[in-house]
Amino acid sequence: MIFLVGFMGSGKSTVAHQLSKDLGRPYIEMDECIENQEGLSIAEMFSQYGESYFREKETEFLKSIQEDSIVSTGGGVILSEENREILSKSTVVYLKASWHTIVKRLEEDTERPLWKGDVEEKKSRFKERLPIYEQTADHIIVVDEKTPKQIAQEIEVCL
Numbered sequence: 001m002i003f004l005v006g007f008m009g010s011g012k013s014t015v016a017h018q019l020s021k022d023l024g025r026p027y028i029e030m031d032e033c034i035e036n037q038e039g040l041s042i043a044e045m046f047s048q049y050g051e052s053y054f055r056e057k058e059t060e061f062l063k064s065i066q067e068d069s070i071v072s073t074g075g076g077v078i079l080s081e082e083n084r085e086i087l088s089k090s091t092v093v094y095l096k097a098s099w100h101t102i103v104k105r106l107e108e109d110t111e112r113p114l115w116k117g118d119v120e121e122k123k124s125r126f127k128e129r130l131p132i133y134e135q136t137a138d139h140i141i142v143v144d145e146k147t148p149k150q151i152a153q154e155i156e157v158c159l
């Protein structure tokens, strides 16, 4: 299993897709699978049942993955100790994007429940998580200004 972790907007899904094509291994988009299982969008889960409900589903899903695949995780997957423990049994790649890159990419985003409101709040979430991504990762790939193809190739060299 290869888990791609990183902040919202770091390109996890696109890169996972590229890696899956390159390596001929299945691709799993965690958020999308959870949405399908629940029959609700992430935004609906947050607004109807709260973030903690989504986090429970996220951990349940993480535990259920069996197939050796390329997994694109949600940006908050590294927050729980239980999740980090599960991740530590596989290869974890952190797609490290700068704050500037994230802001540029998520400029138009209205879907993500944790990308709303005050810029300082978003920035402090970014700063708080940075060291956790770094500690959880086996490999750190700086993604700013690179294409998904280039990033996937960099990852492939590390494997």
Ligand code: S3P
Binding pocket: 006, 007, 008, 009, 012, 031, 042, 073, 074, 075, 076, 077, 112, 113, 114
């Ligand atoms: C979250 C990131 C989202 C999604 C949920 C919570 C987070 O995934 O799992 O909105 O806590 O950073 P992406 O990283 O794919 O946007």
